Amino acid sequence: MPTQKRVGRIEGVLLPLLLVVLMIVAAVTVAFARHFGWWLRPLASEHGAAIDRLFVITLVITGLVFILVQSLLALFVFRYRGENGRRAIFYPDNPRLEITWTVIPAVILTALIVSGGRLWSRIQLTPPPPDAFAVEVWGQQFKWAIRYPGKDGKFGRTDMRLIRGDNPLGIDTKDPASKDDIFFPAGEGELHIPVGKPVVIYLRSKDVIHSFYVPQFRVKQDAVPGMVTRIWFVPTKKGTFEIACAELCGQGHYTMRGVLIVEDEAKVREWLAQQSTVADLIP
Numbered sequence: 001m002p003t004q005k006r007v008g009r010i011e012g013v014l015l016p017l018l019l020v021v022l023m024i025v026a027a028v029t030v031a032f033a034r035h036f037g038w039w040l041r042p043l044a045s046e047h048g049a050a051i052d053r054l055f056v057i058t059l060v061i062t063g064l065v066f067i068l069v070q071s072l073l074a075l076f077v078f079r080y081r082g083e084n085g086r087r088a089i090f091y092p093d094n095p096r097l098e099i100t101w102t103v104i105p106a107v108i109l110t111a112l113i114v115s116g117g118r119l120w121s122r123i124q125l126t127p128p129p130p131d132a133f134a135v136e137v138w139g140q141q142f143k144w145a146i147r148y149p150g151k152d153g154k155f156g157r158t159d160m161r162l163i164r165g166d167n168p169l170g171i172d173t174k175d176p177a178s179k180d181d182i183f184f185p186a187g188e189g190e191l192h193i194p195v196g197k198p199v200v201i202y203l204r205s206k207d208v209i210h211s212f213y214v215p216q217f218r219v220k221q222d223a224v225p226g227m228v229t230r231i232w233f234v235p236t237k238k239g240t241f242e243i244a245c246a247e248l249c250g251q252g253h254y255t256m257r258g259v260l261i262v263e264d265e266a267k268v269r270e271w272l273a274q275q276s277t278v279a280d281l282i283p
């Protein structure tokens with residue numbers, strides 16, 4: 001019996017201490033996140049500001065709840081630790097307390113879910129403006145292929161049965177819309193897009209599910225075999241960015257990266273004009 005009581009006393013001090021350490025680690029991690037490069041990448045798209053705002057609001061609310069709950073837990077464990085002559089009291093229920101701790105989180109979580117859902121649908125379900133700069137990105141273990149619609153602004157038809165060494169995307173050269181398409185086989189070429197203009201990316205995959213991820217744009221969209229997914233955004237900063245695959249797609253997943261360059265629209269057009277078209281490359 002004395003041993004059991006001593007253990008109770010030690011636990012009553014060690015567990016609260018552990019919780020305090022945990023809270024300090026969490027607070028330091030958040031406070032110095034920017035310094036250590038653990039924070040969100042610097043924002044480079046229009047819609048991203050709303051995502052960041054919601055992220056910070058969620059972090060603040062959950063952070064405060066975390067501190068409150070862990071502090072109370074530490075306090076209660078310490079305050080009511082095992083001691084000579086102490087007996088547990090029987091405490092069947094407290095409806096007022098239970099309703100309070102059910103209703104408050106329910107209201108907060110509902111507000112977060114509704115605002116998240118509204119933001120998500122604004123980003124995902126709103127169609128891109130008709131004059132958006134369009135480009136197709138294809139995932140393929142473990143590289144990205146790119147196709148531009150060319151001067152006519154229309155992507156030519158594709159058919160997987162037409163895929164050959166010199167036609168890696170299976171572009172149908174009989175379709176007039178395909179003649180001026182510009183494509184880069186997987187792992188070749190860079191994705192050039194204009195700054196300050198809506199850009200719509202159509203995603204496709206040749207094998208498994210990949211995910212087109214550019215952290216600075218707050219853009220992440222799966223590329224699913226057999227379907228075309230879409231994401232559109234307005235880049236706000238010029239520069240070179242990394243496209244990462246955000247879906248574990250096989251052994252070489254970690255090497256699946258691409259280069260994305262945001263520059264003035266005139267420069268993108270000029271660069272595109274220098275590229276070979278389907279008519280040049282596929283006889």
Ligand SMILES: [Cu+2]
Binds near residue numbers: 139209210245246248
């Ligand atoms: Cu991938």
